[in-house]
Amino acid sequence: MMNDSEAVIYEIMGDLYGALPRQGPGSAECTRKAFSMVGPLPERPYVLDVGCGTGGQTLQLAGLTDGHIIALDVFDWALDRLSERVVSCGLTDRIRTTKQSMMEMDFPDESFDLIWSEGALYIMGFENALRKCRELLKPGGFLAATEVCWLRSDPPKEVREFWQQAYPDIKTVADNVQLVNDCEFEMVGQFTLPDSAWWDEYYTPMRELLPSLRERYAHSSEALALLAENEAEMALHEKYSAWYGYEFFICRRPGNM
Numbered sequence: 001m002m003n004d005s006e007a008v009i010y011e012i013m014g015d016l017y018g019a020l021p022r023q024g025p026g027s028a029e030c031t032r033k034a035f036s037m038v039g040p041l042p043e044r045p046y047v048l049d050v051g052c053g054t055g056g057q058t059l060q061l062a063g064l065t066d067g068h069i070i071a072l073d074v075f076d077w078a079l080d081r082l083s084e085r086v087v088s089c090g091l092t093d094r095i096r097t098t099k100q101s102m103m104e105m106d107f108p109d110e111s112f113d114l115i116w117s118e119g120a121l122y123i124m125g126f127e128n129a130l131r132k133c134r135e136l137l138k139p140g141g142f143l144a145a146t147e148v149c150w151l152r153s154d155p156p157k158e159v160r161e162f163w164q165q166a167y168p169d170i171k172t173v174a175d176n177v178q179l180v181n182d183c184e185f186e187m188v189g190q191f192t193l194p195d196s197a198w199w200d201e202y203y204t205p206m207r208e209l210l211p212s213l214r215e216r217y218a219h220s221s222e223a224l225a226l227l228a229e230n231e232a233e234m235a236l237h238e239k240y241s242a243w244y245g246y247e248f249f250i251c252r253r254p255g256n257m
């Protein structure tokens, strides 16, 4: 049972993030590019999308493969919206939504041919996520995931302090490549998301929504604080995007499918 503060945060998350094309940096073009690096896959691969949100990349994956996709998230506002879209796209036989924390995924080992995750694995920590995904992948299976990374090793104090708070485990791209190898994956490909992937489907539509949400939630200091946090994050990105970004890592669990 949620208390009043939790309930208002939950509600504004749905009204804010749920109304955006994506709930984090990413784009259809980047999803397509990452998918082009995956393969070969079975004709009907079994796919897991971790932290699917409202399913921007999930629906796209359904077009890129003939497989079955489990779309996993913890929030009803995200899963309900995705479920509606799955029905309206006639994909109920191909996409199944699952409400479960990525921290408690209980699929049998070696279940999936492909695990996808955009902007979400930081929640369990990239290293824990790599180890868990490796267990869940069939030998020869692929993981494609974005992870926020330092793009330069000399971040100014303001941006270093922000990430120290938000995600103390943030690493350089090179350190994450090493981590991928240490976790016994073969790196198949990688690329940095362009700046447009932060803005076109995420920050720009978010910025457009902020004034109306500030009015609607004027009664709640918690909700206003959440909006202010997002504004500060955008301002930081405008100033320091050269120092950090999302890297798409596409890697393979060694072995034969």
Ligand SMILES: C[S@@+](CC[C@H](N)C(=O)[O-])C[C@H]1O[C@@H](n2cnc3c(N)ncnc32)[C@H](O)[C@@H]1O
Pocket (backbone or CB within 6 Å): 021, 022, 023, 024, 025, 026, 050, 051, 052, 053, 054, 055, 056, 057, 072, 073, 074, 075, 078, 100, 101, 102, 103, 117, 118, 119, 120, 123
């Ligand atoms: C940055 S958003 C990315 C969403 C989507 N993949 C996209 O790129 O648009 C992170 C997602 O992880 C979900 N999430 C947060 N905690 C989670 C958890 N413990 N288990 C599964 N999903 C979680 C959020 O609800 C959100 O949809």
